[in-house]
Amino acid sequence: MARKVGNVAVKGVRFTDERVYFELADGREIGAPLEWFPRLKEASPEERQDYYLTASGVHWEKLDEDISVKYLLREEFLLLEPSFEKTKQ
Secondary structure: OOOOOOOOOEEEEHHHHHHHHEEEOOOEEEEHHHHHOHHHOOOOOOHHHHHEEEEOOOEEEEOOOOEEEEHHHHHHHHHHOOOOOOOOO
């Protein structure tokens, strides 16, 4: 059963070298590997910071990238197993 959890709009975005984090207006933060967002992964730090918030999520105009809150909160996204490259031995 779904339940309403408050305002789930994106309030901010931050990056580390390997991850992107979405700060939600209700206080939650969702992080994901940049591997899952190839356009953001390949972008410069300046391009990553050139975004604006929309009613449904975040948009990077120059990168032609949109990420919606619905996508971030869907069960399949939250339960994805990270994929790791096998190292050569």
